[in-house]
Amino acid sequence: MFYPLMIDLNNKKVVLIGGGYVSLRKSKKFLEYGAKVYVVAPSFQEDFCLLKEAYAEKLHLIKDNYKSEYIVDAFLVVASTDSKEVNSKIASFCVEKNILCNVVDDIEESSCIVPSTVKRGELLISVSTLGNSPSLCGKIRKELEETYDEQYEEYVKLLGEVRKHILESCNDNKEKKIILNNLVNLNLKELREFYKELKKSL
Ligand SMILES: C[C@@]1(CC(=O)O)c2cc3[nH]c(cc4nc(cc5[nH]c(cc(n2)[C@H]1CCC(=O)O)[C@@](C)(CC(=O)O)[C@@H]5CCC(=O)O)C(CC(=O)O)=C4CCC(=O)O)c(CCC(=O)O)c3CC(=O)O
Numbered sequence: 191m192f193y194p195l196m197i198d199l200n201n202k203k204v205v206l207i208g209g210g211y212v213s214l215r216k217s218k219k220f221l222e223y224g225a226k227v228y229v230v231a232p233s234f235q236e237d238f239c240l241l242k243e244a245y246a247e248k249l250h251l252i253k254d255n256y257k258s259e260y261i262v263d264a265f266l267v268v269a270s271t272d273s274k275e276v277n278s279k280i281a282s283f284c285v286e287k288n289i290l291c292n293v294v295d296d297i298e299e300s301s302c303i304v305p306s307t308v309k310r311g312e313l314l315i316s317v318s319t320l321g322n323s324p325s326l327c328g329k330i331r332k333e334l335e336e337t338y339d340e341q342y343e344e345y346v347k348l349l350g351e352v353r354k355h356i357l358e359s360c361n362d363n364k365e366k367k368i369i370l371n372n373l374v375n376l377n378l379k380e381l382r383e384f385y386k387e388l389k390k391s392l
């Protein structure tokens with residue numbers, strides 16, 4: 191059973207074995223979330239060069255076939271070669287060493303899988319079908335991107351600011367909860383006004 195959990199990957203060592211399209215897509219995402227990314231493969235999809243230019247410090251490309259020495263100290267490993275045998279060997283090593291492992295061609299051998307995500311600043315929405323249909327994940331993600339548009343970046347940030355002030359200034363727990371519950375019924379314009387008034391009163 192997969193438990194939905196948010197993991198801080200900042201400066202964590204993530205190793206992807208395989209340098210194809212799937213590895214490229216996943217590497218980009220890990221880099222966006224601050225991981226130190228190592229990719230091991232005998233040959234790389236050409237866009238890895240562009241990614242290396244953008245993330246000179248954080249991305250390391252190692253031209254070699256898989257060897258366990260590349261993953262022994264990893265926090266998270268992605269087995270993303272086009273060989274079932276190699277991917278399976280990587281997965282077994284990770285089980286033995288207690289390393290999180292995402293196997294791109296076998297959910298049964300994966301100890302973690304990657305959901306689709308919509309990120310609007312500090313609002314993060316994830317969608318999973320537990321491997322039944324990655325295409326449905328993509329479809330739902332696109333629908334959510336329309337419902338939760340770019341405005342939500344400012345909206346969630348403001349909610350966070352207002353909440354901080356209310357937690358500091360309101361001592362009545364019941365009242366505090368009612369205010370916080372009702373805040374999310376304001377639209378962005380109303381919330382901006384509310385925040386302006388709140389700051390004036392401090
Ligand atoms: C189990 C899992 C393991 C993992 O990778 O973590 C897995 C496994 C496999 N994917 C396959 C295929 C495709 N995957 C995508 C896309 C995504 N795949 C992602 C996650 C996951 N994929 C995990 C489960 C997620 C869940 O269901 O909750 C997403 C959400 C996140 C990400 O990878 O970043 C990202 C969507 C990004 C977005 O659009 O938002 C597309 C679409 C495309 O490429 O256009 C296709 C082709 C169409 C199709 O198959 O639907 C195959 C068959 C390979 C083969 O042909 O043999 C396997 C292996 C198998 O099924 O055994």
Ligand SMILES: NC(=O)C1=CN([C@@H]2O[C@H](COP(=O)(O)OP(=O)(O)OC[C@H]3O[C@@H](n4cnc5c(N)ncnc54)[C@H](O)[C@@H]3O)[C@@H](O)[C@H]2O)C=CC1
Binds near residue numbers: 273
């Ligand atoms: N989880 C997902 O979202 C998806 C998974 N897949 C699966 O992912 C696998 C990989 O797909 P692509 O990236 O498109 O393949 P690809 O053919 O573009 O890339 C495969 C990579 O693996 C490398 N490789 C092969 N043997 C290796 C070894 N011993 N050590 C290190 N690297 C090695 C190759 O050099 C190449 O860079 C497919 O077999 C498919 O089953 C495919 C689509 C989506």
